[in-house]
Amino acid sequence: MKQEHSGSGDPAKSLELLWRRRPAPSRGPKPALTVDGIVAAALRIADADGLAAMSMRRVADELGVGAMTLYRYFPGKGELLDVMLDTVYGDLPRRVVPGDWRAALDEVARENRELYLRHPWLLQVAISRPPLGPNVMAKYEWELTAVEGIGLTDLEMDATVALVNGYVHGAVRTAVESRQVIQRSGMTDKEWWLAHVPHLDQIGDLKKFPLSSRVGTAVGSEFDAPYDAEHAFEYGLERLLDGVSALVANRTAPEG
Amino acid sequence: MKQEHSGSGDPAKSLELLWRRRPAPSRGPKPALTVDGIVAAALRIADADGLAAMSMRRVADELGVGAMTLYRYFPGKGELLDVMLDTVYGDLPRRVVPGDWRAALDEVARENRELYLRHPWLLQVAISRPPLGPNVMAKYEWELTAVEGIGLTDLEMDATVALVNGYVHGAVRTAVESRQVIQRSGMTDKEWWLAHVPHLDQIGDLKKFPLSSRVGTAVGSEFDAPYDAEHAFEYGLERLLDGVSALVANRTAPEG
DNA sequence: GGTCAACTGCGTACACTGTACGAAGAATAG
DNA sequence: CTATTCTTCGTACAGTGTACGCAGTTGACC
Missing domain, CATH: 1.10.357.10 (Tetracycline Repressor, domain 2)
Incomplete structure (x- = not known):
């Protein structure tokens, strides 16, 4: 198996993405997609068909846009994976069992x-x-x-x-x-x-x-x-x- | 990481390869390569640059032959990996510690x-x-x-x-x-x-x-x-x- | 010695991958 | 109205494993 790697971009950009702190742009046209929407589509594909099937083109197809569009929202595939990871970690019940x-x-x-x-x-x-x-x-x-x-x-x-x-x-x-x-x-x-x-x-x-x-x-x-x-x-x-x-x-x- | 998979060919062919029991062909030209030689080249690449770098073309280049030549010796990349695995397992000292x-x-x-x-x-x-x-x-x-x-x-x-x-x-x-x-x-x-x-x-x-x-x-x-x-x-x-x-x-x- | 079957090497092609580059158009600030 | 910023995305590039088929070499048999 080939390992998939995280994005190596600067911490500030990565954390902005993970904590959804990207300042909304004022000047250009409204973005057609959202970070959450892209992540949801990517998760659907990865869960159903595995990580190998989760290509940028496939995710873009799922959303009805061109492949390069995704790069307006994520610096690269690594950062998309990072956000996917953090997102599924959110599903943990995290039950605390006290005293034992x-x-x-x-x-x-x-x-x-x-x-x-x-x-x-x-x-x-x-x-x-x-x-x-x-x-x-x-x-x-x-x-x-x-x-x-x-x-x-x-x-x-x-x-x-x-x-x-x-x-x-x-x-x-x-x-x-x-x-x-x-x-x-x-x-x-x-x-x-x-x-x-x-x-x-x-x-x-x-x-x-x-x-x-x-x-x-x-x-x-x-x-x-x-x-x-x-x-x-x-x-x-x-x-x-x-x-x-x-x-x-x-x-x-x-x-x- | 993507997982790399074994060959799924029939057991007879795979075991023949692993135990080097392939009958020497009598009719055609002498093969220029050997199974062991190909495996050694592949191991050199994988050890030095990782599994991702070990493509069929790269192994063939290392041996000075065309990529498709390798397919005369192995049904596919999976079987090559199988033999690589068995080969490096041979390096284990396998020291036996009796009684403890x-x-x-x-x-x-x-x-x-x-x-x-x-x-x-x-x-x-x-x-x-x-x-x-x-x-x-x-x-x-x-x-x-x-x-x-x-x-x-x-x-x-x-x-x-x-x-x-x-x-x-x-x-x-x-x-x-x-x-x-x-x-x-x-x-x-x-x-x-x-x-x-x-x-x-x-x-x-x-x-x-x-x-x-x-x-x-x-x-x-x-x-x-x-x-x-x-x-x-x-x-x-x-x-x-x-x-x-x-x-x-x-x-x-x-x-x- | 000639012929044919078996065998080797390998060029080309196909459908994929991530993403760099740059063009075309839309929205807004001044 | 213009200039700036921001969007979408077509094209291109260097890779991947391997199916197909062709050319050339060798040994077995007549």
Whole structure:
């Protein structure tokens, strides 16, 4: 996959766009479009057909204008993506679970998971140096709230939130890739495995990989894809929170 | 980022390519290239300039042939990527640490990390349904060895290996993205943050995000990028293995 | 040795991409 | 009324993966 990148323009212009602070022009003709309208069209396309289908020409077509018209509203595609990101972050419920850090982190993980599942193209946008729009800021604040006041340092709070977010990203990416490959190929994972095994055994000698054969077969016969993804997510999240729990316990009673 | 996909051709052809079992043709002129030569050229480009730079035309140029010539050796770009993947997996040392599952899993994580750092383009290829070449098989076998015989079920073994691999993928992706964005923008994260804060405060009122301000400042002043990535990796891996540890302890002494 | 089938290399073409440039027209300030 | 600013958008450019078909080379068979 190719990564899609944010706009690298100057901070002032980007923040103006994200916070909708562009001063209305006085002199020329009235603009036919709005930033929100363009973003909505782009989101419709990305949600339905993926990020690869979201070209500037396609978005322009959706709005009934020429492709270059969009460049009057956004410096480039990167900035459009930035605003799309901040916009979908606005859909997070951001429920706060007070008094129970584990339940709160669990909620953070699940809301992020839902968001990725609703907008799979999010998995493909690079988010180091996120666009600092209102919803990106609110999301980070909400996530930190989950681990505030439980004895972690500021640095550990940030690392923990990043850890959970990274985990969710990876888990959903795997699940979505699996879902997409099933659709594209018209084969389940089990069918795919069964189509390969005979050739593989003849050409590469499966007996040289006893653990892979045993475990691979167990996984293939036990799981079908959606169930698998669901359980992998639950399994990993539990391990992760157990790990954080050990740290929190250590911070709460360090003189032991 | 756009995902790059594997070839979807029939298993026989793909496995033939991966295991180098293509019968040498008897009739026509001798081929001027070899599968290994093409893969080596493609790897040189991908390692140096990234996956986006690795176009069929560029690989062909590197070898001094026309673009379409490559299609005599690979059905398409996807299959070339498959063989590239299996090839770099061959560079893993695959050191076995006997008798200590935690050290063994740690080794798995670190070797995978090194591999991703050496070939960052690996982060962008989708690996659900990996190409079943000799090195892909050996890697999976080696990873399962780390968690064999410690009381986990076959399903838990697979889930644990997948969890560690997913974690490493995510951690390295974050680190590499950060490294790349610093290079492209010529700004460190701290400089970037300091360039945004004044505009952000004026336009969006930072006082509404007290935790973000506090933690963000702490992170910004304490870390520079490479140190940050290193520590984030260590921190997360420790949490993860602590979580697995809790499960293993539970399986070892379940009647407590 | 001649013939034919199989094989290799590769030029051209097609439908895409993001976006630089500049022309044509509309709205308003003076 | 004019000058300025602002809009829409056609055209162009350098890329992408790869389908198609042609020219030339080689070895197998008669």
